Amino acid sequence: MxxxxxxxxxxxxxxxxxxxxxxxxxxxxxxxxxxxxxxxKIKPKPKDLFANVAFMQPKVGQADxxxxxxxxxxxxxAGLPIIQCLEILHSxxxxxxxxxxxxxxxxxxxxxxxxxxxxxxxxxxxxDLFVNMIQAGEAGGILDTILRRLSAYMEKAAKxxxxxxxxxxxxxxxxxxxxxxxxxxxxxxxxxxxEMFAGMGSALPTPTQIVVNMSRFTKGNIHFxxxxxxxxxxxxxxxxxxxxxxxxxxxxxxxxxxxxxxxRKAAVSKFTRTTGTMLSSGVSILDSxxxxxxxxxxxxxxxxxxxxxxxxxxxxxxxxxxxxxxVFPSMVCQMIAVGESTGALxxxxxxxxxxxxxxxxxxxxxxxxxxxxxMLVFLGVVIGGLVVSMYLPIFKMAAAIG
Numbered sequence: 001m002x003x004x005x006x007x008x009x010x011x012x013x014x015x016x017x018x019x020x021x022x023x024x025x026x027x028x029x030x031x032x033x034x035x036x037x038x039x040x041k042i043k044p045k046p047k048d049l050f051a052n053v054a055f056m057q058p059k060v061g062q063a064d065x066x067x068x069x070x071x072x073x074x075x076x077x078a079g080l081p082i083i084q085c086l087e088i089l090h091s092x093x094x095x096x097x098x099x100x101x102x103x104x105x106x107x108x109x110x111x112x113x114x115x116x117x118x119x120x121x122x123x124x125x126x127x128d129l130f131v132n133m134i135q136a137g138e139a140g141g142i143l144d145t146i147l148r149r150l151s152a153y154m155e156k157a158a159k160x161x162x163x164x165x166x167x168x169x170x171x172x173x174x175x176x177x178x179x180x181x182x183x184x185x186x187x188x189x190x191x192x193x194x195e196m197f198a199g200m201g202s203a204l205p206t207p208t209q210i211v212v213n214m215s216r217f218t219k220g221n222i223h224f225x226x227x228x229x230x231x232x233x234x235x236x237x238x239x240x241x242x243x244x245x246x247x248x249x250x251x252x253x254x255x256x257x258x259x260x261x262x263x264r265k266a267a268v269s270k271f272t273r274t275t276g277t278m279l280s281s282g283v284s285i286l287d288s289x290x291x292x293x294x295x296x297x298x299x300x301x302x303x304x305x306x307x308x309x310x311x312x313x314x315x316x317x318x319x320x321x322x323x324x325x326x327v328f329p330s331m332v333c334q335m336i337a338v339g340e341s342t343g344a345l346x347x348x349x350x351x352x353x354x355x356x357x358x359x360x361x362x363x364x365x366x367x368x369x370x371x372x373x374x375m376l377v378f379l380g381v382v383i384g385g386l387v388v389s390m391y392l393p394i395f396k397m398a399a400a401i402g
Contacts, residue, residue, distance in 0.1 A: 004028045008040030018091045019045060019099070060098045060125045062158050066151045068098075073147035082115055082143075101125070114138055128291045129274060136282040146281050153277045156353075157270065160360060164266055167364045168259070174375045178382060185386055187222060190215035193390045205396060207389040243299075250299040254327070258370065262363045267301050268332055269356035276349030285345075286313060300327060318345070 004025060007017040016037060022028045025042055032040050068089065075085040086106040093099040101122055108118035116135035119126040126134075130150060137146030194212050197204060204212065218225065239245035254260050254267075271292060278288040286309060293305040304325035311321035319337035322328045332352055339348025 003045040004042050005045045006032060006037070006040050006042045008032060008037040010038075011036050020091055021103075058095050058097050060095060060101065062154055064095055064098055065125060065130075066154050066158075069147045069151035069154070073144045073151070076144040076147065083109055115143070127295060129278065129295060132283050132287060132291060133278060133281045140282050142282075149277055149281060153273060156273060156357065160266055160269060160357065163360055163364050164262065167262060167367055170368065171371050171375060174379070178379055182382060182386070183218070183222075185383075186215045186218040190386075190390065191219065197393050205389075205392040207385075208392050211386060211389045247299040247303070250301075254298070254300055258367055262360065262367060263298070264327075264329075265356050265359045265363055267296070267298055268328060269353050269360060271296065271301065271305065271328075272332070272349040272356065273353035276346045276353060279346040279349070285318070304328070 002023070003019055003021050005017070005019050006028060007015065010016050020028045020031055022031065025044075028042050029040075032042075071089060072085055075088065076082070080088075083106060086102055086109065090099060090102040090106060093102055104121070105115075105118040108121070109115055114135070115138055116131050119134060120131045133146050133150055134143070137143040190211060194215065197208070197212075203209075240249050254264050256263070274292050274295065275288050278291065279285060283291075289305055289309040289312070293302045293309065296302040296305060304322065304327040307325060308318055308321040312318060317337065317340050319333045319340060322336065323330065323333040335348055335352055336345065339345040342348075
């Protein structure tokens with residue numbers, strides 16, 4: 001069926017645009033009149049030459065999913081049926097990939113599948129956590145509430161992820177720039193000074209000789225050095241892809257100075273936020289922990305959560321096996337124990353997550369304040385040391401002339 005693009009004014013005289021799939025242009029015109037769009041223009045949607053080339057299609061990002069949840073919850077709260085909500089969201093969606101997904105999801109729901117089953121066909125965009133919460137919302141008749149919780153959860157998760165990336169980006173970029181600058185100096189700048197010093201007829205100062213020797217080694221083995229770095233990165237990637245390798249790397253990450261504390265706090269925040277959100281939405285604790293373990297992002301955390309789930313299945317509480325794992329801080333385990341004893345575990349988990357969100361904010365600020373002067377001193381020592389060592393023979397020659 002052909003697709004038509006339209007643009008017009010709504011009842012508030014605001015410009016609206018969208019797409020409608022219809023057999024004829026007259027059918028589109030009738031639909032726009034029905035929804036009270038005036039001064040509209042309609043034209044067939046131009047064909048996309050790359051529509052069937054997967055890697056050239058726009059990706060469905062988390063921001064798209066969050067907006068989808070917010071709009072969907074508003075329409076469900078207003079009393080619109082699911083199929084009509086999907087039709088409206090499909091017609092207004094600008095992301096071509098998401099638009100195709102919504103069309104398929106709508107067709108599946110019309111065919112008798114539940115909304116959760118239709119979403120489950122797209123695991124990259126809607127993970128187990130999302131699908132299970134939607135399923136619980138459908139069963140309990142609180143789909144609008146679940147969608148609001150999901151959008152709030154994803155917004156906080158995206159903020160946390162952005163903070164971690166931001167904290168790690170600065171030192172990594174600085175180190176890469178320092179490495180490139182030092183490599184350029186070693187390969188191109190130092191040899192010029194070496195040729196100039198060759199005619200002096202006297203021994204070079206020890207620091208200068210060391211730098212010259214390092215420059216000769218770097219220039220003569222630059223291909224091997226680059227190859228070694230690439231090979232090391234490739235081997236590390238393959239090692240991390242194995243079960244044992246990822247377990248070792250993730251365990252080491254939690255024990256790193258400065259960074260380890262930040263990673264642990266972020267993991268605790270994610271665990272408590274996800275578990276609390278699922279429990280408050282009606283998902284059972286065993287199913288919640290199963291999903292949380294899969295989405296932990298750290299093998300050490302995942303192992304601890306699976307062991308906790310097994311202990312709960314045997315009749316134990318959540319707090320005891322978490323404390324025995326040694327991964328979660330004692331304060332977290334104590335607060336979870338209080339939540340279990342009072343019957344308000346989901347609310348307690350939410351409070352823990354809020355607390356650790358603030359802890360992550362503070363940790364990022366402290367780490368940034370610590371790293372900036374350290375990186376400046378590091379760059380000053382490395383670059384400054386190279387420059388001074390190259391000028392030492394010139395100072396020596398000036399002193400001799402004097």
